Amino acid sequence: MPNLKDLKTRISSVKSTRKITSAMKMVAASKLRRAQELAESSRVYAESLSLILSSLSGGSKDNSDLPEVLVGRANPKVALLIINSSDRGLCGGFNSTLFRSAVAWIKDKKSKNIEVKLMPIGKKASAFYKRSDLEIIENFEDINSNDRQLEVSENVKNKISELFESQVIDEVSILYNKFVSAIAQEPTFKSLIPLEQSESEEGSEETTNSSFEFEPDKNELLEYLIPRNFMTQVYGCILESSAAEHAARMTSMDNATRNAGDMIDSLTMTYNRTRQAVITKELIEIISGAEAV
């Protein structure tokens, strides 16, 4: 028979866990709203920028006059993967699904004889890859504040431009959790070098066909624009991933709170049954004692 006192302490400890998880859920929910707003408002800039970029590069059908950093190198040997994880845990499968897709991606690259180097963002990714045999170029941690997010994207931009120039890397991709809805996140790859011409269908007809005039000329503008585009893309991914992180934490903490509630119910039930059994036992003892006399 379970000990009554043990049951009681167990119940109270589960109760305090429930308090913690429900508080975390509330905090995540309010942070999610802020992160979502931020991601949304930064999207305008990114969209305009990629529209300009596609009208600059889309004008000519022939890719040969475009810079390498836009169209990529012919025989890539080294690929860089930027993995955008979270700094903290307790957010369900947020990081593990991300790493699972990273592992598959790396395997795929290896089968094509492409060496993979990594640039983890967030503590979880650096911890995960610390002991792997892949080369880590640089870690970025503590990406909680908005200023820091901007700073990190700036640094990432500088680093990849420098590495690409010096022929250390030939391809760059970024992996992040895309914010689909408050209950769904999706690990997503985005290619930065060569640049993915993303969802410009709506603007493509309008921009590529109309003849924009450029000032200064195309190549100079591209030179100015491409690094800026890296930064915006990376920044966008970081913001998106942070919104997704809060969403993941919110749902997993919601589940945890519910599970704790269920557990408290069943423990309370056991506690009451046990208490009743103890009383019954005592009564029987008294009655049988009285009969014996």
Added chain:
Amino acid sequence: MIELKVVSTQKVIFQKEVEMAVLPGTEGDFAAMPGHSPFISSLRPGQMVIMANNKVEESFFVSGGLVMLKEKVCEVLVDQIEPLSDITNSNFQQSKTYQELEGNDLALNTFEQVVNTPSYK
């Protein structure tokens, strides 16, 4: 009227209908007016103004960026922007933009110049 949309990496700063806007392009100032031919340019640090009835209505300092000008829309992607209405010679060094631009001497000098002797007033 032309729709002027000013955006930074973080947010849309403002979006409104204007008669004319003058922007500091890398190769010289230009005016954005309805019916302008499609045009893309980068910006140098300088003064951006919104004009109405041949008068300067609002004045800004921009530290650089890009413009995409279409027939009825002018999209300005700015790095940093500071409205000049509250900025005077004595307080411009305290402004957020000034502090963010630290180390970028060209932009800082232009900022000072725009505050003291604006090309459009």
